[in-house]
Amino acid sequence: MAEAVAISVKVNGRLQQGLVEPRLTLADFLREKALCTGVHLGCEHGVCGTCTILLDGQAVRSCLMFAVQANQAEVTTVEGLALNEDTLHPVQQAFSDCHGLQCGFCTPGFVISVAAFLEANPDPTDEEIRHGISGNLCRCTGYQGIVAATRQAAATMGGKSR
Amino acid sequence: MSPTTAARYVGQSVKRLEDPRLVTGHGRYVDDVVLAGMLHVAFARSDLARGTITHLDTSAAAALDGVRAVFVASDLNPQVDSLRASMFPPHAPAPPPNLLADKDVRFVGDPYVMVVAESRYIAEDAIELLDVEFEPLEPVVDYETAADASALVHPELETNLPNQMQVPNPEQTEAFAGAAQVITETWYQHRQTNVPMETRGIVASWQPHAGVMEVWASTQSPHELQLMGARTLGIGEHKMVVHFGDVGGAFGQKVFLGREDRAVLVAAKLLGRPLKWIEDRRENLLAANHARIEQMTVSIAVDEDGKFLAANLDQLQDDGAYPLGGPAGLGAMSTTLFPGPYRMGPVSWQARTVHTNTCGRGAYRGPWQMESVAREQMIDRVASEIGIDPLELRRRNVLKPEDLPYQTSTGLSFETTISPDQTLDQAAEIIGYEDFRVEQAKARERGRYLGLGIALYIEPTSMGMGPLGTESAMLRVEVDGHINLFMGTGSHGQSLETTMAQLVADELGVCPEDVSLHQGHGSGYGFGTGGSRSAVIAGGAARAAASGMREKVIAIAAHLLEASAGDLEVTDGVISVKGTPSAQVTMAQVAATAYQNSDALPEGMEAGLEFTARFKTPPVTHSNACHICTCEVDPGTGKVTLLRYVVSEDCGNMINPMVVHGQVAGGVAQGIGGALYEHAVYDENGNPLASTFLDYLVPTAAEVPEIEHGNVVVPSDTPGGHKGTGEGGAIGAPPAVFNAVADALAPFGVYPNRQPLDPNAVLSLIASGAK
Ligand code: FES
Ligand code: FES
Numbered sequence: 001m002a003e004a005v006a007i008s009v010k011v012n013g014r015l016q017q018g019l020v021e022p023r024l025t026l027a028d029f030l031r032e033k034a035l036c037t038g039v040h041l042g043c044e045h046g047v048c049g050t051c052t053i054l055l056d057g058q059a060v061r062s063c064l065m066f067a068v069q070a071n072q073a074e075v076t077t078v079e080g081l082a083l084n085e086d087t088l089h090p091v092q093q094a095f096s097d098c099h100g101l102q103c104g105f106c107t108p109g110f111v112i113s114v115a116a117f118l119e120a121n122p123d124p125t126d127e128e129i130r131h132g133i134s135g136n137l138c139r140c141t142g143y144q145g146i147v148a149a150t151r152q153a154a155a156t157m158g159g160k161s162r
Numbered sequence: 163m164s165p166t167t168a169a170r171y172v173g174q175s176v177k178r179l180e181d182p183r184l185v186t187g188h189g190r191y192v193d194d195v196v197l198a199g200m201l202h203v204a205f206a207r208s209d210l211a212r213g214t215i216t217h218l219d220t221s222a223a224a225a226l227d228g229v230r231a232v233f234v235a236s237d238l239n240p241q242v243d244s245l246r247a248s249m250f251p252p253h254a255p256a257p258p259p260n261l262l263a264d265k266d267v268r269f270v271g272d273p274y275v276m277v278v279a280e281s282r283y284i285a286e287d288a289i290e291l292l293d294v295e296f297e298p299l300e301p302v303v304d305y306e307t308a309a310d311a312s313a314l315v316h317p318e319l320e321t322n323l324p325n326q327m328q329v330p331n332p333e334q335t336e337a338f339a340g341a342a343q344v345i346t347e348t349w350y351q352h353r354q355t356n357v358p359m360e361t362r363g364i365v366a367s368w369q370p371h372a373g374v375m376e377v378w379a380s381t382q383s384p385h386e387l388q389l390m391g392a393r394t395l396g397i398g399e400h401k402m403v404v405h406f407g408d409v410g411g412a413f414g415q416k417v418f419l420g421r422e423d424r425a426v427l428v429a430a431k432l433l434g435r436p437l438k439w440i441e442d443r444r445e446n447l448l449a450a451n452h453a454r455i456e457q458m459t460v461s462i463a464v465d466e467d468g469k470f471l472a473a474n475l476d477q478l479q480d481d482g483a484y485p486l487g488g489p490a491g492l493g494a495m496s497t498t499l500f501p502g503p504y505r506m507g508p509v510s511w512q513a514r515t516v517h518t519n520t521c522g523r524g525a526y527r528g529p530w531q532m533e534s535v536a537r538e539q540m541i542d543r544v545a546s547e548i549g550i551d552p553l554e555l556r557r558r559n560v561l562k563p564e565d566l567p568y569q570t571s572t573g574l575s576f577e578t579t580i581s582p583d584q585t586l587d588q589a590a591e592i593i594g595y596e597d598f599r600v601e602q603a604k605a606r607e608r609g610r611y612l613g614l615g616i617a618l619y620i621e622p623t624s625m626g627m628g629p630l631g632t633e634s635a636m637l638r639v640e641v642d643g644h645i646n647l648f649m650g651t652g653s654h655g656q657s658l659e660t661t662m663a664q665l666v667a668d669e670l671g672v673c674p675e676d677v678s679l680h681q682g683h684g685s686g687y688g689f690g691t692g693g694s695r696s697a698v699i700a701g702g703a704a705r706a707a708a709s710g711m712r713e714k715v716i717a718i719a720a721h722l723l724e725a726s727a728g729d730l731e732v733t734d735g736v737i738s739v740k741g742t743p744s745a746q747v748t749m750a751q752v753a754a755t756a757y758q759n760s761d762a763l764p765e766g767m768e769a770g771l772e773f774t775a776r777f778k779t780p781p782v783t784h785s786n787a788c789h790i791c792t793c794e795v796d797p798g799t800g801k802v803t804l805l806r807y808v809v810s811e812d813c814g815n816m817i818n819p820m821v822v823h824g825q826v827a828g829g830v831a832q833g834i835g836g837a838l839y840e841h842a843v844y845d846e847n848g849n850p851l852a853s854t855f856l857d858y859l860v861p862t863a864a865e866v867p868e869i870e871h872g873n874v875v876v877p878s879d880t881p882g883g884h885k886g887t888g889e890g891g892a893i894g895a896p897p898a899v900f901n902a903v904a905d906a907l908a909p910f911g912v913y914p915n916r917q918p919l920d921p922n923a924v925l926s927l928i929a930s931g932a933k
Contacts (some may be wrong), residue, residue: 023283037194038187040410042359043443047855050359078187088185096181099820102655102828104184105359105410111185134862137855139359139411140655141824142831142891143863 007071011036012080020067027051029067030077038078038108042137049136052109053077059116078108081115090156091115091149100149102140110136114150122158126151171664171674172882175820178660179674189408192363193440195378200365201230203426203439204285206275206292207449208267211301211519211848212313215265215274219293223277226291228284233276233429235264241428242394247386247418247487248629249689255324257316257484257517261425267296268315269483269519270850271449276425278437301519301848305455305480308516315483315517324481325515327494331571333508337472341463345547349536350916351454351896353480353842354835356526357860358654360410361441362450364423366430375427376403382412382652383690384682386629390419391427406682409654413832413892414525415450416654417692418487444853451486451524452842455479458496458536463507468550470559475500475511477532483517486524495530501570502537503582503620503786504559508571519848525692527829527892534619538897542615542904543913552901553590556618560586576620579885581812581876582786586618588872589788589810598792606909611795612805613906617898620786623813623886624698626779633695633779634686635703637666637711639771641757643735643750645670645677647707650688651700652681655828656888657821658696662704664817665882669708670715671732672749686774694785694886697817702777702881710773718752721764783878785885787811789830789894791867795906797928800921802838802903804865809894810872813887814880819873822887827869829891835861836892837899837917907931 004019011034018033027044030036030053042050044063051063054076081089091114094100101107110133117132118124124132129150130143138146183189220232238261250256263274275292279285302311302322309323338344365378375395381387384406392402409416422439430437441450456479463471477493493513501509528534545552561568566578593614602612626632636648647666651658663677688700712732719737720727723745731740738746753771755762760769791807809826816822839859843851852858877883896917903919910931914923 021283031193036187037191038189040191040360041193042361043855045443045854045856048359048443078185082186088182092185095185096177099175099178099824101181101184102657102824103358103360103411104180104189104408104655105191107184108187130863134864137359137860137862139357139413139832139860140828142827142829142869143866144827144869145824147863147868 005068007068009070010074012076022066022068024067025063026065026067026070027062030062030075036077036079040105040108042106047137049113050106050109052112052136054112054116059113078111081111089115091118091153094149094153094156098145098148098152100141100145106136106138110138110146114153118150118154118157122154124154169668171667172817173815174818176660176664176674176818178657179663180657180659184408191360191408191410192365192378192380195365197365197367197436200436200438201278201280202282202285203429203437204277204282204289205273205422206277206289207445208263208270208272208274210267210296210298211270211303212299213267213296214299215263215267215294216297217293217295220275222291222293223288226284226288228280229277229288230280230435231278231429231433232288233262235260235262235274238262238276238425238428239264242424247390249487255319258318261421261428269521270848271445271521272483273422276429278429278433303518303520303844303846303848305478305516305518308518309514315519319517322517323514324517328512329510331508331510334472334474334510337507338463338474341471342466343548344461344463345544346459346461347540347543347915348457348459349539350457351532351535352917353452353455354526354840355447355450355452355842356413356415357858358411358413358415361443361446362416362420362423363440364426365436365438366427367436368431368434370434373397374401374403375431376405378405378407379423380409380416381406382409382416382654382692384652385650385687386417386690387419394419394424394427395431404682406652409652412654413527414529414692415486417525417690420450420486421484443855447842447853447858448850449521452482452521453524453526453529454836455523456493456532458532460536460540462540462544464544464548468548468555468558470504470506472507473500473509475509477511477513479515480518480520480523481515482520482522484522486522492530496532498572498574499530499533499622500537501572501574502534503561503618505561505565506570511572520844527832528889531893534617534893535897538617538619539900542901546908552616553595556586556616560618576784577879579814579876579878580620580784580786581874582618582620584874585786585788585810585812588874589790589808592808592810592870592872593790593792593806611797611906611909612792613795613902613904614790614792615898615901615903615905617789617894617901619893620784621694621886621890621893622782623694623785624779624783625693625695626781630689630693630695631778632776633688633699633703634774634776635707636686636774637707639711639715639749639753641753643748643753645672646680647677647704648680648685649700649703650685650690651696652690654691656691656696656825657818658691658700661697661817661821662700665701665704666708669705670712672735676735686776694888694890697884698783698880698886699777699779701817701884702779703775705881706775706777707773710775711771714771714773715749715752717764717767718755719747722747722752722755780880783880783885785811785813785887785890787890787894789898791898791902793899793902793906795903795924800924802919802924804834804867804899806870807867808870808872809891810874811887811890812874812876812885814878814885815875815883817884823871825888826871826891829889830869830895831861831866832892833895834866834899837896838919839865841918
């Protein structure tokens, strides 16, 4: 077995250090070592998007990366988005308001993807939204509430920065 | 009698109590459960559709550092005598109860070795070290010829055709003889699978000496798991503790215990260490369960005016090797339900189920929906054959209020509370039927191919036979006035924590936030969540428990306030005298009295605030809906674009319209996927070709259009007037989409009869036609 490697990753603002096998995926590192179980695994082959996190601000699929590749990086998972126990991130609030989730398994990945998408496209059309979130799969909602939530979040977030 | 309060929450789109934890990543799904000393399970699975295991040496795998055990069939199989679940008749012919393949493998994905190791990584490494050889055997892959194949999928059964029923009806033969026209077509549905975003999984922990098996599982039926698990292990149900957490979708896949789940239970007991098995996506696509895989040959006789006179049906369905849960054999249900929302006349039918060397069939949202697929596609075909508009043909034959109650020749009884004619009209109006036909004609002149598809159906919901007949609700007002509700359901996206709280809140006069729903351990037997049964059956139980509780709360409050029970009202957890709001006690005061100051209770009243109700549901509660969608087909690429999608639904009184519309939309998206994209295809040797999401194409937000909802509300006769609706979207969408594409292709003179209508299929249809 390959030598374990020491890594240090800032996860939701907290330094997470550890000795990891080179083959350990970033998703498993986040779930098992950093205890961010909001990082879900829907396919482990890069298609479903449930494992999406922010790595140095970019949305990436944590099932496709090794933990060692995130050494010295900053990671935000869905757990790191809410401002505090009483205030959700506008995207999280919008998912709840618009029934953007049923079983909730795809939700962490969607919330992160939508947050990153709106960062790059603060004022998207419906078509841009549908295209922008088409890298994530949801089997429950038929995407109706997710599209509506993205629309609502765009409005609230845009309102704030304008 | 106690006064009632007006509905404040039922009927409102109350925001979900589940959401705050789920949108922040704080759900607790089975893979989030970590126990001290927990080991991880991986299965070695067959790469052959059929073959004999000629050599199996596990010693190198067992010797790998970190491997704790390697189990083969002879270790685990003898522990189990049946894989059958409560729902299935005990003597129906069923595959042998093999947890692991013994001596031979019977489909690609058949598990034959279980490895237990300190991590999943190591368990999978060990599988690579297995020394195994197979002798390939000719597999049975094509279900159309399986019954006559010389190879047997399960030699123990001595046939590949375990299930066959025939119900001829002489009146049908007579009607055919006298009919103006008899039209016949065979409709094919292809192999699909449920694809919950969370795969299957289980954590099992045996407590030696206590004799207790503690389980965390991704399930929609925690009590079925408790019962089947206890039977599997030969322990009492009082020693089987099933914890229910968040479940990431199921759609029928997580009703029953799979072979792997049972293998984990047996191995956990043998090892005395907690075990975790989380299915990976490849396993889920290859070996969890497949669905649909069937054909129905339909003949319909019509008179000159397009009136349906009679029908003859021949249904053939593929159960694969090991159907999930037991002998599925739902073909008979599809034929029985076939008449649907129409005066169909006498029906003769035959239904057959075969085994093949493929992944076992399992329940998938509307498991019998071939009835609607075949019927609605057939009606469009009839319409085109006899030259009547498909909406008009449906209007001529649809059941109207004056026909109700109605008994079909196949033995179904429809209540007076169905409204198929109204949903048909409403959907046609929302889509703008006449205008679309004009637009379509103009578009055709410009070389654009638009189509419209209709699907009208009656959904049998909340079925009440056998183990499905009841649900229970145990309601406890705690000392501080908050409410714990224990139910046998298994909500996995259906929002029961919210909807059950809404029901209790209105009945009891509290806020939904004051009610917590607990499922799994500690609740009373229930079949769980599936079969579009929760609103009616679980809802009936929650209502009954809350109403029983209300009587007692009011009686205590009346005693404390020295008022008459009839003068009291309950709002937001405060019981007050109508017109004299200052005379009041809170739910907390009543509860504290009931538990901690029982001497202050009315003479003879039992202490405490605990009430259990079990609701027995009618045999079936029917809902109905009409889907109409429009599409454009690009004849150059074969691409189908859905333009509009309308669903008019009558599910009676809605507890939470937001939740209802969410259920409908989710089902529609699955149906769209089935009709256009998803295909769990095998090659002729039984090799599955769709083992990742790159090959098994689940629709994304770019493929699913906006869904427009119409609601017709005819309350059912069940308490609250609800009807089930969870499966409907997936029943109506495949034929609606199929009919829309067929309509768009009509100018080419082609008649599709099989799905999926993916670009290749569309292009070859166009090529086969003469424009
Ligand atoms: S789990 Fe990473 S993309 Fe599916
Ligand atoms: S909410 Fe269940 S997969 Fe999206």
